[in-house]
Structure formats: structure tokens, C-alpha cells
Amino acid sequence: MSAAIEVQGLVKRYGELAAVDGIDFTVSKGSVFSFLGPNGAGKTTTVEILEGLRRRSAGQVRVLDLDPWTDGAALHRRIGVIPQDFRFFEKITAKEAIEYYRALFGTHADPGELLANVELLDKIHARFDTLSGGQKQKLGLALALTNDPEICFLDEPTTGLDPHARRAIWAVIRNLKREGRTVFLTTHYLEEAELLADHVAIIHHGKIIASGSPAEIIREYGRPERITVVGPPDLAQYLESHVGLPTTTDNGRISIELADKRDALRILSAIDASGLPWESFETSQETLEDVFVRLVGQMDEGALKQETPT
Amino acid sequence: MNFRHVGADYKIVARTYFRNPVALFFSLFFPIILIALFGLIFSATGSGPVTVDVLNEDHNSPVSEAFLSALNNTTVVKVSLVSDTSVTPSNFAAWLGQNDLPVGLIVPAGFEKDYLNRTSTNLTVFTNPQDASVTGTVLGAVQGVANGFNLASACGGRVCSPVISYTSRNVGSQVYTYIDYLIPGLIGFAILTSPMFSMVDVASSYRKDGIFRELSLTPLTRAEWLLSRTTWYVGITFVTAGIMIGAGIFLFSAHVQLNLGILPFLVVGPFFFVSLGMLAGSVARTPESAALIGNIITFPMMFLSGTFFTVSSFPPALQAFAHILPLYYVIDGMNQVMLFANASRALLDLVIVLVGGIIVFVLAIRLFKWRDE
Numbered sequence: 001m002s003a004a005i006e007v008q009g010l011v012k013r014y015g016e017l018a019a020v021d022g023i024d025f026t027v028s029k030g031s032v033f034s035f036l037g038p039n040g041a042g043k044t045t046t047v048e049i050l051e052g053l054r055r056r057s058a059g060q061v062r063v064l065d066l067d068p069w070t071d072g073a074a075l076h077r078r079i080g081v082i083p084q085d086f087r088f089f090e091k092i093t094a095k096e097a098i099e100y101y102r103a104l105f106g107t108h109a110d111p112g113e114l115l116a117n118v119e120l121l122d123k124i125h126a127r128f129d130t131l132s133g134g135q136k137q138k139l140g141l142a143l144a145l146t147n148d149p150e151i152c153f154l155d156e157p158t159t160g161l162d163p164h165a166r167r168a169i170w171a172v173i174r175n176l177k178r179e180g181r182t183v184f185l186t187t188h189y190l191e192e193a194e195l196l197a198d199h200v201a202i203i204h205h206g207k208i209i210a211s212g213s214p215a216e217i218i219r220e221y222g223r224p225e226r227i228t229v230v231g232p233p234d235l236a237q238y239l240e241s242h243v244g245l246p247t248t249t250d251n252g253r254i255s256i257e258l259a260d261k262r263d264a265l266r267i268l269s270a271i272d273a274s275g276l277p278w279e280s281f282e283t284s285q286e287t288l289e290d291v292f293v294r295l296v297g298q299m300d301e302g303a304l305k306q307e308t309p310t
Numbered sequence: 311m312n313f314r315h316v317g318a319d320y321k322i323v324a325r326t327y328f329r330n331p332v333a334l335f336f337s338l339f340f341p342i343i344l345i346a347l348f349g350l351i352f353s354a355t356g357s358g359p360v361t362v363d364v365l366n367e368d369h370n371s372p373v374s375e376a377f378l379s380a381l382n383n384t385t386v387v388k389v390s391l392v393s394d395t396s397v398t399p400s401n402f403a404a405w406l407g408q409n410d411l412p413v414g415l416i417v418p419a420g421f422e423k424d425y426l427n428r429t430s431t432n433l434t435v436f437t438n439p440q441d442a443s444v445t446g447t448v449l450g451a452v453q454g455v456a457n458g459f460n461l462a463s464a465c466g467g468r469v470c471s472p473v474i475s476y477t478s479r480n481v482g483s484q485v486y487t488y489i490d491y492l493i494p495g496l497i498g499f500a501i502l503t504s505p506m507f508s509m510v511d512v513a514s515s516y517r518k519d520g521i522f523r524e525l526s527l528t529p530l531t532r533a534e535w536l537l538s539r540t541t542w543y544v545g546i547t548f549v550t551a552g553i554m555i556g557a558g559i560f561l562f563s564a565h566v567q568l569n570l571g572i573l574p575f576l577v578v579g580p581f582f583f584v585s586l587g588m589l590a591g592s593v594a595r596t597p598e599s600a601a602l603i604g605n606i607i608t609f610p611m612m613f614l615s616g617t618f619f620t621v622s623s624f625p626p627a628l629q630a631f632a633h634i635l636p637l638y639y640v641i642d643g644m645n646q647v648m649l650f651a652n653a654s655r656a657l658l659d660l661v662i663v664l665v666g667g668i669i670v671f672v673l674a675i676r677l678f679k680w681r682d683e
């Protein structure tokens with residue numbers, strides 16, 4: 001069982017700039033792979049190379065066992081693409097757009113069904129130039145599915161959408177996975193990657209700086225889980241001496257990093273045993289977003305030493 | 311080549327077009343406006359002596375030679391004797407038309423005898439009414455010289471009627487008016503402008519908006535895409551030509567021959583200019599430079615290919631320039647078919663445009679990429 005996408009040593013240079021600077025990754029069939037990165041990280045460049053729209057400068061790329069650049073025609077029948085900032089013929093309605101793609105691909109997709117799928121059925125007769133940004137994006141998604149693709153490439157499909165529309169797109173993506181399709185998703189939204197992706201690669205300045213499942217990345221790069229208790233300063237001292245873990249206090253919030261999950265239980269029983277008043281407690285874990293922001297920030301400061309991904 | 315693809319894309323073009331009122335207005339009413347405008351305003355062109363091709367049927371008689379040299383001495387016209395022996399008075403008008411000669415004169419047989427006997431004799435002057443000033447100049451010169459000869463003829467003090475008179479006729483096989491010459495010219499104008507301007511725009515704006523990128527991800531090929539656009543503009547050209555011919559006939563009583571021979575030009579012409587527009591739009595990097603390149607190609611052709619003024623009325627250098635413009639051959643071909651019934655020259659024009667069109671089409675397909683290399 002071969003992978004849907006295999007990339008080795010991929011490099012793309014625009015003159016002096018190496019927009020993609022030697023990246024490797026594999027996307028297994030039927031999984032959702034998310035490419036996370038700040039603006040200008042090289043996400044679109046990579047996606048367009050995988051789609052056969054841009055020529056790579058160096059490296060090996062196989063998509064569905066095809067070379068995207070030279071076997072574009074064969075590949076395009078099997079993939080669906082929604083580009084960042086999707087645009088289409090201004091005066092054409094949603095239904096006509098799908099009929100057009102259907103004729104080009106020679107498939108029998110039903111416009112009503114595809115549009116219902118992305119919650120755009122009410123705009124079936126609306127012309128493209130009258131659709132809102134999010135509705136355009138949804139139409140792009142419906143068009144990308146006209147040819148029943150094996151892989152869907154979605155380049156920031158939810159950027160600029162309202163929370164409701166974003167959730168609708170998420171539902172479509174989950175559905176794609178359920179139908180056994182492979183999804184390659186780029187996004188700025190960590191939450192999105194965390195919710196949808198089986199595998200995440202964080203890309204920055206053309207290099208992958210972290211990669212794995214969201215949980216793996218958090219485990220590997222995230223700060224340890226911590227427990228925060230709201231209570232008097234005496235409680236902080238009591239806990240430090242009885243639990244033996246360093247505490248920090250900030251405005252009545254006593255915070256303790258957990259070396260082990262079971263430390264939380266020891267802390268809670270110590271609070272109870274102290275007999276001191278307390279108001280509330282919570283445990284918290286760094287999110288992928290915290291990790292992402294910190295990794296990117298460290299890298300920009302040059303503080304992150306040659307971290308090897310995986 | 312998959313014709314389902316071409317058909318699907320054609321629907322997109324047609325819908326885009328019909329949903330754009332401005333485009334609709336321009337292709338349907340602009341031809342009528344042009345016909346009306348130019349039908350009402352006669353052109354005035356020409357400078358320097360006008361060459362008059364003379365068919366002297368009173369072979370080398372001293373009086374006819376004296377008359378012609380007097381005409382030459384007016385300096386406003388230059389006499390050139392027709393040497394082609396196959397030319398006769400009956401085919402002279404058509405011959406002038408086919409050879410793009412603006413002015414002709416027939417000196418009738420027995421001119422000298424009639425003049426000396428004071429029997430009236432009649433010269434025939436052929437001009438192209440599209441060249442209003444040339445026509446005026448030539449008729450004035452002939453009239454002036456004839457008056458001189460009439461005075462010189464001894465009337466013995468009696469009041470006598472002038473001996474030499476002339477009849478004014480038009481170049482071509484029948485009597486034409488300016489509007490007749492204008493119709494092929496304006497059809498040519500439409501064949502040039504509507505594909506050129508919109509293809510240049512489409513080529514650059516589709517690239518900017520990423521629509522070509524979208525299309526490159528579908529099985530549609532560039533040749534299919536270009537064919538669908540060509541088909542559309544051929545259709546537009548048919549409608550426009552129909553409107554122009556209709557307006558010419560009904561508003562200005564034009565006498566063009568409605569000959570099926572113009573149909574190939576209405577197909578091959580748009581084919582050429584759709585490809586050329588695409589080529590111009592694809593070599594440009596930005597919509598602004600595309601528009602500039604498009605205008606540089608289009609504007610000289612708009613005026614110098616025989617659209618509003620016959621090329622034969624241009625100074626020689628400009629005529630030579632006109633002969634390198636592809637639109638010249640489209641318009642000349644339609645003139646040959648609609649006015650002069652000269653099939654062989656029309657065929658030559660058609661072949662030139664077709665071969666040029668194939669070259670431009672291939673170049674456009676080669677150079678126009680829908681993805682970044």
C-alpha cells in the first residue's frame with residue numbers, strides 16, 4: 001500500500017529566495033495531512049508543486065505515484081483542488097460552474113447534491129460575482145469534488161470565513177476523510193489542524209520545524225501540563241513545602257508545573273489537607289497554537305537550534 | 311480535441327457575454343453607429359498628383375495625345391497609359407477595381423475625327439467615390455482641359471455646343487457609392503477589434519485572477535479553449551456583418567453583392583485575430599502591458615488596412631506598410647468578393663490570412679502557458 005503523496009528533499013527557489021528549502025514528508029492514503037505555517041512559509045508553493053502547477057527546483061515528488069509536473073493531465077483527473085483565494089468566471093452561476101466542470105471531466109456529478117454538501121444549495125442560481133467570500137470558497141470546494149477526487153488539496157479553505165461557515169467546511173473535510181479520500185490541508189488556524197488532521201507538519205521559512213500527530217507535537221514540543229489553583233499566599237507556601245514542586249504565584253493564581261500526571265492528585269490532596277481556603281482549580285496544557293507560536297518565535301530569534309523534525 | 315469540452319467552454323463564453331450589457335451593446339449597436347457615422351461623413355484624403363490610368367481607344371491620334379498631355383500638364387493628375395492589351399472599355403472598370411487603381415479614363419475611338427468634325431464625343435472618367443477629394447480633383451482637371459479644347463475648336467462665331475463632354479463613372483463593375491466600399495472595411499474593423507480587445511483583456515485578467523490555473527487543473531486543453539473562443543467570435547462576426555450589410559442596404563441603399571464568398575473571411579479573420587489577441591495577451595506580464603501591446607498592434611491596423619479609407623488612396627510608403635498588415639488581406643479579400651467579383655485574388659487573400667492564422671495560432675498555443683513554468 002503506497003502513500004498518496006511522497007516528498008523528498010523538495011526545494012523551490014525564486015531567484016535567491018529558497019521558498020521551500022529541502023522538505024520531506026509522506027501522506028498516507030485516506031488521512032488528513034495539515035500543513036501549518038505563518039504567511040510566506042512556503043505552503044502555497046508546496047501545494048502548487050504537488051498539484052503540478054509549479055515546477056520544483058530540486059527533489060523527488062510523487063503524487064498518486066505520478067510526477068505532478070510531467071504527468072499533470074493524468075493526475076488532474078484524480079485530484080481536486082481549491083486554491084487560496086479561489087476565483088471563477090464572474091457571470092456564471094454555481095450550478096453552471098459545476099455543469100461546466102462535469103462536462104470537462106466527463107462525470108455525472110449532481111450540482112444540487114454537491115452544493116447541498118457544502119451548504120450552498122440556496123445559492124445554486126447565484127452568479128459568482130454576487131457570492132460572499134465564504135460562499136465562493138464553498139463553491140470552490142464543491143467544484144473540487146466534481147471529479148470524485150482521490151486527493152483533495154485545500155489551500156487555506158477557511159481563511160476569512162465566519163465561525164459558522166468554518167464549521168461547515170470542517171464538516172465537509174471530515175466527510176471527505178470518511179469517504180476514504182486523502183486531504184492535504186494548509187491553514188493558519190492551529191485549532192483547525194488540531195481538530196481535523198491526523199498528521200501535522202509545521203513549516204517556517206521553507207523548512208519543516210515540527211511534524212507528527214497534533215498530540216505528538218504537543219508532547220514533544222509543548223511545555224508540561226500545569227495545575228492552577230486560586231487561593232491565598234499561605235497555600236502557595238504550603239504546597240511548595242508539602243508537594244516539593246516549584247510554584248509561581250501571580251495575582252492569587254498559584255501555578256505548578258506537573259512532572260507527572262499523578263502530581264495533580266498529590267497537589268489536590270495537599271490542598272485538602274492544608275485546611276486553607278481555595279476557590280477553584282484547573283489543569284491546562286499548551287495548545288498546538290501555543291507550541292506553534294513559540295516555535296516560530298524561537299526560530300525567528302535564532303534561538304531554535306537545528307531541530308530535526310520527527 | 312474533445313468537442314464536448316469546446317461546447318462546454320462555449321456556453322461559458324456565451325453566458326458571460328449575454329450577461330454583460332456593455333459587451334452586448336458594443337457588438338450589436340456599434341456596427342450600426344459606425345455605418346451611420348461613416349456613411350454620413352465622406353472621407354477626404356489624397357495629396358500630390360493623382361495617377362489616371364488611361365485607355366486610349368483612339369490609338370495614338372495626335373488630338374488624343376494632345377488632350378492627354380494637356381491633362382498631364384495640369385500637374386494635378388499624372389497620365390499613365392494602360393499597356394495591358396486584354397483591357398477593353400467593357401472590362402476597364404472591373405480591371406481598375408481589381409488592380410486597386412483609383413482613377414481611370416477612356417478616350418473613345420474616333421475621338422480625333424469627331425473633334426475635328428465637331429461632332430460630340432464623350433470621355434468616360436472612373437473614380438472611387440470613397441475618395442471624394444480625388445474624384446473632385448480628377449473631374450475638375452478633365453473638365454478644365456475639355457473646356458480649353460472646346461474653346462479652341464472653331465465654332466466660327468456661332469454658338470455651338472461643346473464638342474468634348476465626359477461621363478463620370480465609378481471604379482468597379484457597377485456604380486458604387488462610398489458606403490459600398492465602407493461595408494467590407496467596417497466588417498474588417500469589427501473582425502479586428504472585437505476579438506483583439508477582448509482576448510488581450512481575457513488573457514491577462516484570467517491569468518491574474520487564477521482562472522487559467524483553475525482551467526489547467528481540468529482536462530480542458532489550450533487548443534480547445536482557443537477554439538471555443540474562436541467559434542464565439544466567428545458567430546459575433548456573422549451577426550455584426552449581417553447588421554452592417556443590412557444597415558448599409560436599408561439606410562444607405564448600398565449595392566454590395568451578397569456573395570457566399572465572404573463567409574470564409576468571416577471565419578478565417580476572427581480565427582487570426584483571436585489567436586493574435588491571445589498571443590499578445592500571453593507575452594505580456596501584466597494587464598496594463600497587455601493592453602499596451604494590444605493597442606500597438608491594433609491601432610495601425612484599425613486605420614491603415616482599408617477600413618475607412620481605401621489603401622490605394624494612400625501615399626506609396628503607407629501603401630507598402632498596409633500590405634504587411636494582416637487585416638489588409640481580410641478587407642481586400644472581402645472587397646474582391648463583394649464588389650469586384652474577383653475570385654482568384656480573393657482566394658489568394660484568403661490563403662494569406664489562413665496561413666498567417668495557423669502560424670499565430672500555433673505560436674499562441676506555444677507561448678501561452680496556463681501555469682507558471
Ligand SMILES: Nc1ncnc2c1ncn2[C@@H]1O[C@H](COP(=O)(O)OP(=O)(O)OP(=O)(O)O)[C@@H](O)[C@H]1O
Binds near residue numbers: 017
Ligand atoms: N511566483 C513567485 N515569485 C517569487 N517569489 C514567490 C513567488 N511565489 C511565492 N514567492 C515567495 O515564496 C515565499 C513563500 O510563499 P508562499 O505563497 O508559498 O507562502 P504561504 O505559506 O502560502 O503564505 P500565506 O500563508 O501567506 O499564503 C514567500 O516569501 C513569497 O514571497
Ligand SMILES: [Mg+2]
Binds near residue numbers: 045155
Ligand atoms: Mg499561501
